[in-house]
Amino acid sequence: MKQILGLFEIFRLRQQIKNFLVIVPFLFSLNLWYSNNELGQYLLIFSSVVGGVLIFSLASWAVYLLNDVIDADMDLIHESKKNRPIARGTVSKNYALVMSLFLIIGVPILAFFLSTGFCVCIAIYLLMNIFYSLLLKQIVIIDVITVALGFVIRALSGVFILRDSGVEVLSNLQVSPWFYLCTGFAALFIVLMKRHGELEGSEQTFVTRPTLRMYSSNLLLSLINISCSATIITYSLYTVSGKFGWEVNVPSDNSMIITVPLVIIGIFRYMYLCFEEKKGESPEKIITSDIFLIIVILIWLITSIFILLLR
Incomplete structure (x- = not known):
């Protein structure tokens, strides 16, 4: 039970706010889909975007799990990071790694059912962050650019979700x-x-x-x-x-x-x-x-x- 609670702690709920960037293209295309006055269409678009945010949150979770496994020994030295579940021993490295791999494989599949373009974005995001955790975060300048690119991928994901939402007016957004x-x-x-x-x-x-x-x-x-x-x-x-x-x-x-x-x-x-x-x-x-x-x-x-x- 402690390991399960520890996994949810690694989810870092407050940091998931960055995934709301997926919603921005939805809000900035309001004038295109709002004018049709079809409740079913509104619900379709909104559910697709919310689904995108949730899927991206799972992708972020996979990255956090992998990163915390790799950094566990160094986190022990840090004043606040030593309290992270893996560093303090609440969640075992193997358990976290298995969960991370499960999400890395499963999340792109979920994304595919929402949008093929979104699936590609998620796959690129996960691959980029795996390299970041293993190597790129050790290279000056490249480390900050890699993190910034993750936000661009989130914004692009929102666009692909809208284009593949099944609403004709957004298909060529x-x-x-x-x-x-x-x-x-x-x-x-x-x-x-x-x-x-x-x-x-x-x-x-x-x-x-x-x-x-x-x-x-x-x-x-x-x-x-x-x-x-x-x-x-x-x-x-x-x-x-x-x-x-x-x-x-x-x-x-x-x-x-x-x-x-x-x-x-x-x-x-x-x-x-x-x-x-x-x-x-x-x-x-x-x-x-x-x-x-x-x-x-x-x-x-x-x-x-x-x-x-x-x-």
Whole structure:
């Protein structure tokens, strides 16, 4: 029983918030499917997207299990990570490894029934993270880029799920390439802020994350500034990409550009919390606990959906 409870602890519920990125394409295509006024269609699309989030959560669980097995000995040295179920001995390495392998095999199969494109995304995500756990996390720069790519795959997964949802109006859904670039740079910004927080934190972190020694504070600050600027630029270009003549689901009247200040405020608030309040090590805690940031995100989301519905 303790092992089963330990497995669910490794699920890391709070960190699963990142998988809600799968829903973003669903929300930003609201104007396409909402207008048909068919309850059955709404339920079909919503159930497909929720299924995608759940399947991606299982994929993340498989990665966490594998990573914790590999890092168990190093986690024992860390002040907080030593309390992880595998490190403290609640869950055996063999038990966790078997569960991880079961999920790695089973999750793509579940994804296939939802969407073939989604299945490919899940397979790439799992393969990439297996390599990350075994090798890539030990290579400076490549480690943070790999983590950021995982967020892009989540966004792309949401698009494939919508295209294969069985709803005709979404079968040829076109998404601006600036959306994927913005997602990647925003994820990279968050990952780099986390590395900076770890660098400024406990010395024990250097043991559990050896590549951290290869980063200096100056290097991370430079990379943070680049990724922050790139996030704002690519999001701004995303909001006006309908004006380029592309067949993308963005208003051609540039009305989405009014959401840019909200994105900038959100980024600046996040930077404040990381630099001044030293919370950068736990992005999921920042996003789920800071009331100011939550309000900004909600206003951005509501404003964006309202603009799309009036399109």
